[in-house]
Structure formats: structure tokens, C-alpha cells
Amino acid sequence: MDALLFSRVQFAWVIAFHILLPAFTVGLACYIATLEVRWWITKDDTVRRLSAYWIKIFAISFGMGVVSGIVMPFQFGTNWSRYSDSASPVIGSLLAYEVVTAFFLEAAFLGVLLFGRRLVPQWAHALSAVLVALGTLLSSFWILAVNSWMQTPQGYQMIDGRFLPVSMFDIIFTPSFPYRLTHTVIAFLVTAAFVILGVGALYLRHNRFPAESKIMVRMSLAFLGIMVPLQVLVGDLHGINSLEYQPTKVAAMEGLWDTGRGVPASLFAIPDEKAEKNHFEIAIPKLASLYLTHSFNGEVKGLKEWPREDRPPVSIVYFAFRIMVGIGILMLVTVYTGLVLWKRGRLFDSPRYLRLCTLMSPVGFIAVLAGWTTTEVGRQPWVIYGLMRTRDAVTPSLTTTDVLISLLVYIVSYAIIFGGGFFLLRRLIRIGPPVGPEGEVHEVQAHPNRPLSAVTEHDTTVNAPVIQKMKRPQ
Amino acid sequence: MMLDLVPLWAGILSLAVLMYVLLDGFDLGVGILFFFRRHDEDRDMMVASVAPIWDFNETWLILGSGGLLAVFPLAFAVVMPAVYFPILLMLLGLLFRGVAFEFRDAPEARKHYWNIAFSYGSLIATFMQGIVLGNFIRGFPVSGRSFAGTSWDWIAPFPLLTGLGLVVGYSLLGATWLFMKTEGELQEWARRMARWFLLGLLAFILMISIWTPLEEPRIAQRWFSLPNLLYFSPVPLLTMVLALILWHALNKGRDVLPFLCAMGLFVLSYTGLIISLWPYVAPPSITLWAAATAPMSQQFLIVGTMFLLPVILLYVFWSYWVFRGKVRADIAYHH
Numbered sequence: 001m002d003a004l005l006f007s008r009v010q011f012a013w014v015i016a017f018h019i020l021l022p023a024f025t026v027g028l029a030c031y032i033a034t035l036e037v038r039w040w041i042t043k044d045d046t047v048r049r050l051s052a053y054w055i056k057i058f059a060i061s062f063g064m065g066v067v068s069g070i071v072m073p074f075q076f077g078t079n080w081s082r083y084s085d086s087a088s089p090v091i092g093s094l095l096a097y098e099v100v101t102a103f104f105l106e107a108a109f110l111g112v113l114l115f116g117r118r119l120v121p122q123w124a125h126a127l128s129a130v131l132v133a134l135g136t137l138l139s140s141f142w143i144l145a146v147n148s149w150m151q152t153p154q155g156y157q158m159i160d161g162r163f164l165p166v167s168m169f170d171i172i173f174t175p176s177f178p179y180r181l182t183h184t185v186i187a188f189l190v191t192a193a194f195v196i197l198g199v200g201a202l203y204l205r206h207n208r209f210p211a212e213s214k215i216m217v218r219m220s221l222a223f224l225g226i227m228v229p230l231q232v233l234v235g236d237l238h239g240i241n242s243l244e245y246q247p248t249k250v251a252a253m254e255g256l257w258d259t260g261r262g263v264p265a266s267l268f269a270i271p272d273e274k275a276e277k278n279h280f281e282i283a284i285p286k287l288a289s290l291y292l293t294h295s296f297n298g299e300v301k302g303l304k305e306w307p308r309e310d311r312p313p314v315s316i317v318y319f320a321f322r323i324m325v326g327i328g329i330l331m332l333v334t335v336y337t338g339l340v341l342w343k344r345g346r347l348f349d350s351p352r353y354l355r356l357c358t359l360m361s362p363v364g365f366i367a368v369l370a371g372w373t374t375t376e377v378g379r380q381p382w383v384i385y386g387l388m389r390t391r392d393a394v395t396p397s398l399t400t401t402d403v404l405i406s407l408l409v410y411i412v413s414y415a416i417i418f419g420g421g422f423f424l425l426r427r428l429i430r431i432g433p434p435v436g437p438e439g440e441v442h443e444v445q446a447h448p449n450r451p452l453s454a455v456t457e458h459d460t461t462v463n464a465p466v467i468q469k470m471k472r473p474q
Numbered sequence: 475m476m477l478d479l480v481p482l483w484a485g486i487l488s489l490a491v492l493m494y495v496l497l498d499g500f501d502l503g504v505g506i507l508f509f510f511r512r513h514d515e516d517r518d519m520m521v522a523s524v525a526p527i528w529d530f531n532e533t534w535l536i537l538g539s540g541g542l543l544a545v546f547p548l549a550f551a552v553v554m555p556a557v558y559f560p561i562l563l564m565l566l567g568l569l570f571r572g573v574a575f576e577f578r579d580a581p582e583a584r585k586h587y588w589n590i591a592f593s594y595g596s597l598i599a600t601f602m603q604g605i606v607l608g609n610f611i612r613g614f615p616v617s618g619r620s621f622a623g624t625s626w627d628w629i630a631p632f633p634l635l636t637g638l639g640l641v642v643g644y645s646l647l648g649a650t651w652l653f654m655k656t657e658g659e660l661q662e663w664a665r666r667m668a669r670w671f672l673l674g675l676l677a678f679i680l681m682i683s684i685w686t687p688l689e690e691p692r693i694a695q696r697w698f699s700l701p702n703l704l705y706f707s708p709v710p711l712l713t714m715v716l717a718l719i720l721w722h723a724l725n726k727g728r729d730v731l732p733f734l735c736a737m738g739l740f741v742l743s744y745t746g747l748i749i750s751l752w753p754y755v756a757p758p759s760i761t762l763w764a765a766a767t768a769p770m771s772q773q774f775l776i777v778g779t780m781f782l783l784p785v786i787l788l789y790v791f792w793s794y795w796v797f798r799g800k801v802r803a804d805i806a807y808h809h
Contacts, residue, residue, distance in 0.1 A: 081552070081621070100778060111526035168774045405559075406559070
């Protein structure tokens with residue numbers, strides 16, 4: 001039984017760290033692709049330097065994303081072998097499609113994006129950036145199709161305890177998939193945009209790299225001005241969809257025990273699963289019915305409708321949901337304030353606002369984790385909603401000790417690797433973009449035909465400005 | 475009656491695993507060779523020679539594992555728990571060496587520690603892959619649709635031997651890769667290393683080839699019965715021929731040929747492995763057909779794969795082409 005608990009903690013641990021990286025790199029890939037195309041068209045050297053800067057940060061994040069991603073498919077086999085055996089005919093081919101469509105595309109063109117600026121024509125370098133961005137989006141498509149099938153399964157038949165496909169189209173396009181895909185991808189884009197906004201604001205506040213920073217702040221703020229309100233709208237639609245297909249999850253998100261019409265929106269409470277009620281509740285009457293059913297008197301089912309063993313852990317879902325929504329509201333306020341300042345022509349002059357932007361830069365990650373927790377814990381106790389319980393999915397041969405060892409090893413290793421990565425990225429941000437013009441190296445050595453020696457070529461390099469800036473102008 | 479796609483899938487997945495072994499093999503080998511080369515600038519060159527492509531090389535591992543999950547899920551569900559700890563350690567090895575590529579060159583990095591992560595990560599990942607290989611040859615006990623042993627059954631003399639053998643083999647790939655990609659003193663050193671590891675690999679191939687049929691009678695039966703013996707005899711003969719060509723190419727200073735021969739040795743050993751295991755995907759009881767997923771899933775996946783695999787090979791070839799020639803210090807990581 002504890003092998004099950006530790007396996008769940010282990011999966012949560014490795015996926016929580018892994019998801020931080022796509023949350024960042026999907027948006028950053030799109031941003032770099034935009035910058036590369038913009039540079040290709042305008043030939044503005046500031047944009048090239050800015051792109052080179054973010055490519056470095058992207059390289060580190062993407063590398064961590066790849067290696068922590070390799071861990072994931074193996075988890076299915078090592079710890080969730082019964083789930084793999086039962087569900088693979090349905091979801092396995094989707095995961096394989098993620099590899100052949102997305103991972104190879106990303107990996108092949110990443111090398112060119114990171115190291116190939118001098119080796120390929122400029123259009124090919126810009127195209128590599130676009131293809132890497134496309135790869136990250138395709139990857140999101142397939143993995144969220146798999147996840148959505150586990151949330152709202154259809155298009156299968158069950159034979160001898162195994163799920164066999166009836167319609168691959170129905171399996172990919174499940175009812176929750178369009179909402180989940182849109183909501184998640186926007187969340188990833190918004191997360192990256194807030195990082196870019198925060199970094200630009202940080203430099204502006206210290207009067208560093210003003211030209212680059214203004215591009216960062218303007219681009220990200222304009223983007224967020226559209227995306228954050230859109231995200232609120234998509235989130236609302238996603239909630240309505242969940243109410244229809246996963247009512248237990250919504251009841252847990254709302255902390256709602258009794259079915260009723262005109263149910264209140266709970267702002268804060270401490271849900272008590274034993275007593276089946278909330279303590280210290282602050283709520284706004286009728287509001288939950290309004291946003292869940294778009295009617296003041298709409299009916300919402302409470303948790304008591306289902307037996308206890310079919311309910312998710314209420315407190316985790318309840319609080320995770322509130323963290324996500326709370327951050328969404330903070331984001332709206334930040335973006336709206338920025339747009340007002342921009343219109344008044346004072347966007348770059350308010351140190352307090354710039355400081356707020358920097359403080360807001362990591363909140364996208366917290367919102368992604370909170371949202372992910374809401375939807376995954378809200379699916380419990382099922383691994384495939386309504387059909388296969390999580391406890392029936394775990395590998396039978398594992399003992400408590402086995403999983404405890406692997407869990408501890410994962411905890412220590414990830415702490416080292418992600419801790420190291422975090423400090424490294426922070427250091428790169430502190431150092432900032434390369435300064436000064438590069439000199440058009442691009443034309444000089446587009447296709448080196450002679451073998452170049454390390455000694456003669458050393459230091460006359462594409463990245464010379466990068467080495468120079470290590471002295472840290474402060 | 476629908477077309478039986480299982481042999482085709484077996485071929486595609488074998489190709490994916492072979493590609494992984496050949497490609498990540500040489501960059502893991504470069505990592506292992508860190509133990510024998512302390513000089514800092516040389517180490518930077520060694521890393522630079524594989525930095526643009528390692529990520530792509532490891533993608534074949536995801537195709538191998540994801541493909542096994544997708545097409546032969548029963549084998550996936552039986553094998554993975556059986557090698558729970560080797561997989562864990564392999565993943566951690568890959569994790570540490572993968573981030574070391576980026577971290578070791580960062581400004582103010584504790585380069586010494588990330589060099590250790592790079593070399594030990596490569597060594598452990600390789601050793602564990604060899605252990606998984608050894609366990610494949612020994613087979614997995616099964617009851618119902620699950621692995622019936624314990625998470626510690628993988629520790630045995632034979633898998634430990636295959637683990638060491640793979641370490642030596644990847645080192646040969648790495649050394650011949652460096653011989654191809656570098657110049658001057660570093661290349662001279664790579665030549666010496668390649669010679670030693672070639673001799674070592676031949677010794678391990680011999681030991682494993684003798685031990686395998688002794689360990690598993692069904693494999694002895696496969697090889698040493700007539701007329702199989704005649705059909706399969708080119709495999710060991712070609713191995714000897716390739717080894718000789720490799721040795722001479724190293725002496726003559728042919729840049730590319732040694733690397734190609736080293737890959738050829740791996741292809742032959744891999745062929746020998748497939749001859750030994752066919753038609754089992756999780757020996758001794760689960761055949762490819764027993765483990766295969768639903769026909770509809772196979773068909774759905776084959777359509778895209780047949781279209782995408784050639785495209786993948788094309789743009790992969792292009793990205794290797796971009797980084798052809800001797801390694802240059804100036805396109806290394808500079809953070």
C-alpha cells in the first residue's frame with residue numbers, strides 16, 4: 001500500500017519539476033522565433049543581441065527539460081506498469097506521436113539554433129527557431145491529448161480489463177481536450193511573458209540595457225494585454241466543461257458539499273472531509289452558480305452526491321484552485337496598470353511599477369503548478385476518470401522500500417540539478433544581454449571549408465561580447 | 475485479414491534502439507573518456523565535439539522507450555519493473571551528464587563538480603544500459619501479465635559483465651569519434667585510447683559470446699544447430715574483419731574509417747543479439763506478437779511513422795552536416 005503512496009509522491013515530484021520547464025520553454029521558443037524573424041526583417045542589431053541572450057537562457061532550460069522529460073515515460077513502466085499494460089493501446093500511440101512529431105523536430109533544430117548562427121544562412125537560423133517553437137507546441141498537443149483522455153475518456157472499449165481503441169479521432173479529441181489545450185498553452189505563454197516582462201523591468205530599474213529592455217517590456221506587455229483576459233475567458237469555459245464531465249472535481253474546487261441552486265462562491269474556508277463541511281467560510285451568495293452555469297439559479301452538485309471513496313482529496317484541490325485564480329487576478333491588475341501607464345507615456349518611468357513587474361516574474365510558474373494540481377488531484381481517486389483507480393495502476397512487484405529508495409534519490413538529485421539550474425539562470429539574468437555590436441561574423445564564416453584549429457580561432461568568436469560582459473557592469 | 479504489422483514494428487523499434495546505441499554511444503563514450511584526460515582545454519574540446527548533437531542523440535532513447543510502451547506494452551510493463559533500479563540509475567546518470575553540458579561552462583560555475591557529474595553520469599548510464607542488456611538475455615519471470623521477480627533480481631554476474639562490456643564498447647565509439655573530430659595531440663591520444671578499447675571490446679565480445687549460450691540453452695540451440703550455424707557464421711567472421719580494418723585505419727591515420735568500423739562492430743553485435751532473442755521481446759515467454767498492442771493502434775501509428783521517419787532522418791542528416799568537420803572551439807558553449 002505504501003509503494004502506491006510513494007509512487008504517487010514520486011510521480012508528482014518528477015512531473016512538478018518537469019512541467020516548470022515546458023511552462024517556460026514553450027513561450028520562450030515562440031518569443032525567440034519572433035525575435036529571429038524580426039531581426040531577419042528589420043536587421044536591428046539590438047534585436048539580435050536580445051535573441052542571443054534569450055537563446056542562452058533557453059538552452060539551459062531546454063536541456064533541463066529534455067533530461068527531466070526522459071524520466072517521464074520510464075515512470076509509466078517502472079511504477080505504473082499495470083496502467084501501461086491496460087491503457088497503452090489507447091494512449092501509447094499518442095505518446096509515440098509526440099516523439100516522432102515533436103521531440104525529433106525540437107532536438108534536430110535546437111542544435112542549429114544554439115550553435116549554428118555562423119554556420120547556416122540567416123533565414124535557416126530563423127526557420128530553426130520557428131521549427132523549435134513548433135516542436136514545443138506539437139509536444140503540448142500530444143501530451144495534453146493523453147492527459148485529457150485520462151480525464152474524460154471516450155472512443156475505447158474494454159476487453160479483459162484492457163482499454164482497446166474504437167476511434168482514434170475520439171480518443172484524441174475528447175470533450176475536455178480543446179479547453180485543456182488552450183488553457184495550458186496560454187498559461188505557458190503567459191508564464192514566459194511575465195518572466196520577460198520582469199527581466200526587462202529589472203534592467204530598466206537599474207538603468208541597464210535600456211534599448212533591449214524597452215523591447216522586452218513593450219513586447220511582453222502588449223502580448224499579455226491580449227492573453228491574460230483571454231486566459232480568464234478560456235478558464236471559465238474550461239470550468240463549465242469540467243462541471244459537465246467531472247462534477248466531483250468542480251465540487252472539490254468549490255468546496256461544495258451539498259447540491260443546490262444558486263450556490264455561493266467560497267472565497268476562503270477550511271474544508272473538513274470527515275465532517276463533510278467547511279470551517280471559517282467566507283462566501284459570496286449565488287456567485288458560483290453564476291460563473292459555473294451562467295445563471296443565478298443554476299444547479300451545482302455537491303460532494304455528498306458521491307460515496308466517500310469516489311471523492312478527491314478536497315483541501316488540496318480547493319486551495320490549489322484558489323492559488324491559481326488569485327494569481328490570475330494579480331496578473332490582470334499588473335497588466336492593466338501597465339497598459340494605463342503605457343498610454344500615459346510613463347511606462348518606463350515608474351520605479352514602483354517596474355518593481356511590481358519584477359516581483360511578478362515567477363508567479364506564472366506557481367499558477368501553472370497550482371492549476372496542474374487542481375486538475376490532477378481533482379481527478380483522484382481515479383487514474384482514468386471513473387474507470388481505473390490509481391491504486392489499481394501501480395506495479396505489483398514493487399515493495400515499500402524499493403520506492404522509498406528511488407523517491408529519496410529523485411528528491412536529492414532534483415534538488416541538486418534544479419537548484420543548480422536556478423542559480424545559473426539567475427546569474428545569467430544578472431549578467432544581462434551581450435553589449436556592443438558583434439561585427440558581421442555571419443557573412444565572414446558562413447561555410448568554413450577548412451578545418452579550424454581551436455588555437456587560432458580562439459577568442460575571435462561569435463560570443464566575444466558574452467565573455468566581455470562577465471565583468472558585470474553595475 | 476489485416477496485414478500483420480508486428481514484424482515491421484519490431485524492425486522500426488530495433489532501428490530506434492540501434493540508432494540510440496550508435497549515436498548516444500559515442501557521446502556517452504566521450505564522457506567516459508573524461509576519466510583519462512585531465513587537461514581542461516582538451517576536455518572543453520571533447521564536450522564541444524558532441525554539444526550540438528547529444529540532445530538529438532538521446533531522443534532515440536525516448537523513441538525506443540516510448541515505442542516499446544506504444545507498440546509492445548506488455549513487454550514494457552514486464553521489463554521496466556524488473557530493471558527498476560538500473561533504469562533509475564541510468565536516468566540519473568543521463569540527467570546529471572545532460573545538465574553538465576550546460577552547467578560546466580557557465581560563468582562562475584563550479585566546473586570541477588560538473589566535470590565529475592559529466593564523467594560519472596556517462597559511466598553510470600552506460601554501465602546500467604549494459605546491465606539492462608544482460609537481463610534481456612537472461613529473461614524475466616512472469617506471472618499473469620506482470621513481472622514476478624523482485625526489484626533486486628538484476629544483480630547477477632552475467633549482467634555485470636555485459637555492463638562492463640558496454641562501457642568498453644561506448645569508450646571505443648567515443649575514442650574513434652574524437653579521432654575523427656579532433657587534431658594534433660588530442661587526436662594522437664584518441665588513437666592510443668581507441669587501440670586499447672578495441673582490444674578490450676574484442677575480449678568482452680568473446681567472453682559474452684561464450685557465456686551467453688552457456689547461460690541460456692535456448693540461445694545455444696539457436697546458434698549451434700545446423701543449418702543456422704552456417705547462416706549466422708558471417709556475424710563473427712565480419713566482426714574479425716572489421717576489427718582488423720579498424721586497427722589498420724587507426725595506424726594509417728584515416729579520420730573517418732575507424733569511427734565507421736566501430737559502429738559496424740556495434741551493428742554486428744546487435745545483429746547477434748537479435749538472432750539470439752528473436753522472436754521474444756521479453757524472454758523467455760513473451761513474444762513480439764503476445765506483447766503487441768491493438769491492431770488499430772499499430773495502424774494509426776504506422777501511418778505517421780512511415781511518413782515521418784524518413785523526414786526525421788533527412789533533417790537529422792542536415793543538422794549533422796551543419797556541424798561536420800573538425801570541432802571548433804568557437805562554437806562551444808560560452809555563457
